Amino acid sequence: MGKGLKLTKKDLKELEKEIASNRKQRMEFIDMYAEWLKKTPNKVWSRQQNKLLNK
Amino acid sequence: MEFEFRHGKIKFNRELSNLDKLTIRFTKVLKRQKIDYVIISGYIAILFGRSRNTEDVDLFIEKIDKKRFFSFWKELGEEGFECVNTSNPDDAYDSYINDELALRFAVKGTIIPNFELKFSKTKYNIYSLKHKVEVSINNEIINTSELEMQIAFKLKLGSEKDFEDARHLYKVFKEHLNIGLLTSHMAELKVEKRAEKILWGKG
Numbered sequence: 001m002g003k004g005l006k007l008t009k010k011d012l013k014e015l016e017k018e019i020a021s022n023r024k025q026r027m028e029f030i031d032m033y034a035e036w037l038k039k040t041p042n043k044v045w046s047r048q049q050n051k052l053l054n055k
Numbered sequence: 056m057e058f059e060f061r062h063g064k065i066k067f068n069r070e071l072s073n074l075d076k077l078t079i080r081f082t083k084v085l086k087r088q089k090i091d092y093v094i095i096s097g098y099i100a101i102l103f104g105r106s107r108n109t110e111d112v113d114l115f116i117e118k119i120d121k122k123r124f125f126s127f128w129k130e131l132g133e134e135g136f137e138c139v140n141t142s143n144p145d146d147a148y149d150s151y152i153n154d155e156l157a158l159r160f161a162v163k164g165t166i167i168p169n170f171e172l173k174f175s176k177t178k179y180n181i182y183s184l185k186h187k188v189e190v191s192i193n194n195e196i197i198n199t200s201e202l203e204m205q206i207a208f209k210l211k212l213g214s215e216k217d218f219e220d221a222r223h224l225y226k227v228f229k230e231h232l233n234i235g236l237l238t239s240h241m242a243e244l245k246v247e248k249r250a251e252k253i254l255w256g257k258g
Contacts, residue, residue, distance in 0.1 A: 023215065027253075030219055034226035037056050037104045045056065045104055046069035053072040053101070053108055 056104060060231045063201075066191040074101070074168055078112055079195045081160070081170050084134050086196075088127045091117040093175075093187040095200045095208075100220035102190070102199065103227055107216070110167040111159065115175040115184055124148050136160045139169055179208070202228055207240035210249045218253045225254050 007015070037045050058067035071079075078098065085092045096113040119127070128144045131137075139159040141147050151158045152174055161169040175184045187198040199205075202224055209221035225232070241250050 026215070026219060027222060030222045031226055033106060034104075034223055037227060040056065042057050042067060042069035046072075049101075049104060049106060050070055050072045052106060053074055055108075 056227065060228075064189045064191065068193050071193060072101075074098070074109070074112070075192065077162070077168065078170075078197060079192075080134065081112075081131075081136065082197050084127065084130050084136075085114075085116065088123070088130060090119060090123070090127060091184060093184045093198050093200055095183055095205065097216070097220060099199050099202075099205055100209075100223050102192070102197075103224065105220060105223045107219075111169050111171045113171045113173075115173055115180045117184065118174040118176070121145075121148050121153075124152070131160055135163055136170075137163045139166055179204075201236075203233055203237040204240050206232075206237060206254070207244050207246060207250075210241065210246040210253060211244045213249070218249075222253055 056067070058065055078094070082092065082094075092114050094112060094114050097107075097109045098112040101107065101109060124147075125144055128138070128147065137160065138144075138147055139161050140151055147158055150156070152172060155173070155176065157171045157173050159169040159171050161167065173180070175181050183200045183204060186201045186204065188201055190197050190199050200208075206221045206224050209217040209224070238247075238250075241247050
């Protein structure tokens with residue numbers, strides 16, 4: 001068994017920064033995806049979505 | 056995305072997913088039983104293209120008495136659904152749905168995806184049911200929550216997934232939303248600060 005994770009204040013700050021950056025990137029993806037969705041025919045986007053939903 | 060957004064109704068056609076087909080099958084039972092319902096939460100974002108899956112579809116239904124509930128239970132069984140919480144309809148009514156606990160129904164022999172049902176009781180539930188939106192998908196009708204309320208409520212729920220659903224719905228429908236109504240819901244739910252960051256900001 002390992003000793004477990006030990007984080008300093010600096011490590012935690014770095015982690016929080018990474019989480020915030022990931023969140024921002026997720027939101028940017030949501031925007032990009034919504035824009036793509038709006039200009040894409042229903043048949044095309046729904047077929048792609050179904051590849052995920054019907055797995 | 057091609058859709059008609061008119062008089063509080065949304066009409067569109069697209070390739071149906073297995074979840075869409077199941078939702079249509081489930082809500083048809085509600086319709087035949089003349090039980091008023093509204094779908095809320097994550098499925099709405101998925102219905103309108105969000106790139107994620109879900110394990111459940113949440114619904115509020117009008118409060119019904121035990122006799123009507125038994126009839127609904129029977130038809131759900133005939134349609135191939137069973138209750139995940141209990142196999143006893145008396146228990147389902149008394150210990151769950153009439154006691155403010157959700158009941159889950161899934162296709163017999165499965166547990167996900169499932170339909171999570173609650174009676175509409177709070178002001179928010181009752182509003183959602185009263186102001187539901189009729190969505191026609193490939194000429195099949197399902198009732199969903201008003202989009203403005205759905206976006207505001209997703210901000211209230213507050214998980215990363217909820218924030219992303221709210222932003223997705225806002226970005227897809229922003230030209231069609233009643234922004235006055237949306238901001239009024241956000242004020243009532245006290246989520247204006249979240250909206251500044253999640254909807255209007257960069258996240």
